[in-house]
Amino acid sequence: MKNSQVFDYQDIISSILEQLPDMVCEADVVEYIKTNKISLNGDGKGVQAVLNFFQNGLYVNGKTVDEKVSFETEDGRVKIYQQDVLTFLKSLPSYSIDLIITDPAYSGMNQRLKLGKGKIIGKYKDKGDGAKWFDEFHDTEENYNAFLAECSRVLKPNRHIFIMFDSYSLLSLAPMLRETFEVKNILVWDKQHIGLGHYFRRRHEFIVFASKGKRHLTAKNIPDVWRIKRVTNFKYPTQKPTEVFEMMIASSAEKDFVVCDPFLGSGSSAIASLKRGCKFIGCDIASSSIETTTNRVKWYLENGTDTLQPNSLVDDKEIKSILTNG
Ligand SMILES: C[S@@+](CC[C@H](N)C(=O)[O-])C[C@H]1O[C@@H](n2cnc3c(N)ncnc32)[C@H](O)[C@@H]1O
Known part of the structure; x- marks a missing residue:
């Protein structure tokens, strides 16, 4: 038409x-x-x-998605589901999301390169719900393509997506993004201190920034390296600083945007969305994630503090200024 x-x-x-x-x-x-x-x-x-x-669905607390909601705030601005990423995304209406920010649990590094083996957090064989590790998204090309296709379907036109990658998945999976989205930048999250690693010690992670259609960033002076310290005494494996997600939101979103993270983990992206006045919808397959995020969001809304990350992890002036003024 x-x-x-x-x-x-x-x-x-x-x-x-x-x-x-x-x-x-x-x-x-x-x-x-x-x-x-x-x-x-x-x-x-x-x-x-x-x-x-x-x-139906997301718009008016309809039936498709909401029968399975694990946690929802009274005003409906935050919704959390315990579901597999593909099941969850498939149940969302098309064009219902304004921004996707996510940090998937890739299986490639452990399964194909035989790296990691859970030495970072717990033992890899202990993975699974309630263990120190968590289930991983089986990132075959077929699954990853299906994931990207669903991300594209649920995203409104002229919107952004940020997906986090480790070094291995950046080489193996990230190129697939170009078939579905327009890749605009590869951003580096600089954790400012070295961690574990083979050969060179890891100090960074990658974030691929891409768009569906045309959309400007909210400012023209945002750098592509984000200096934000890692979470040290984490309560959930691979808990990311809220500021990493806040940077994604600050550079793309407007107030009341619907932000989606289908690999929720500890809920850092949910807290970041609340801090920036956005709505949030997300899922995770693990009940430990749902419980952690639910308690964290409830506490934040009632008390205004973040139980899992009480203090800011940013001391870089440039990043601080973007988060304060952006
Ligand atoms: C890297 S963690 C996310 C950490 C999160 N960004 C944070 O700051 O806490 C990845 C998450 O993906 C979840 N996950 C693994 N397989 C999944 C699947 N098939 N569907 C949805 N979530 C899955 C894991 O349970 C884990 O919580």
């Missing part, structure tokens, strides 16, 4: 919008009609299809 045709149907679209909650905006409705080539002529089936879509 062309723009001019949508315009002809303005009255019908207005009447659809009247029947939907305020949070559904006209642009999303028009986009949905255009993408799905829905006809608004004739017997009203098209109108009904649009109403069904926007009255």
